[in-house]
Amino acid sequence: MITSDLKIELIQKIIESSNLDLLLRIKEIIEASDSYHVNERPSIYQNLIEVRVFSDVEQAKIDKAMIQHQNGDCISDEEAQKEIQEWLED
Known part of the structure; x- marks a missing residue:
């Protein structure tokens, strides 16, 4: 599986999830990672979904x-x- 495909699949599953415990665990894993970097151009994701922060x-x-x-x-x-x-x- 290509990294960009996996990222898109994970983003979609996170957006669809309403499981607070799961989302908090995902957040902890990401924050704990020392090497969390997106190696692709942001433009790849611009038209995928609109995310409200x-x-x-x-x-x-x-x-x-x-x-x-x-x-x-x-x-x-x-x-x-x-x-x-x-x-x-x-």
């Missing part, structure tokens, strides 16, 4: 929300809409 504050809020969801500290959209409607009627 979150600020530290945004990422912290996302991480907090993910943990709350995993712990069951959330309500459904239907419940939220009902609460909003009740609040508006008061």
Whole structure:
């Protein structure tokens, strides 16, 4: 397998994943690597996908929300809409 093909496949799988533990492990592996370098021109990836990079504050809020969801500290959209409607009627 060509390195560039493998990178594209991994990028696609990472984007599709919603498994926070897996993504955090991938991040740790990348950060731990002393020799993490992209040896190809960035233009190779320009038209592949658009990636949104979150600020530290945004990422912290996302991480907090993910943990709350995993712990069951959330309500459904239907419940939220009902609460909003009740609040508006008061």
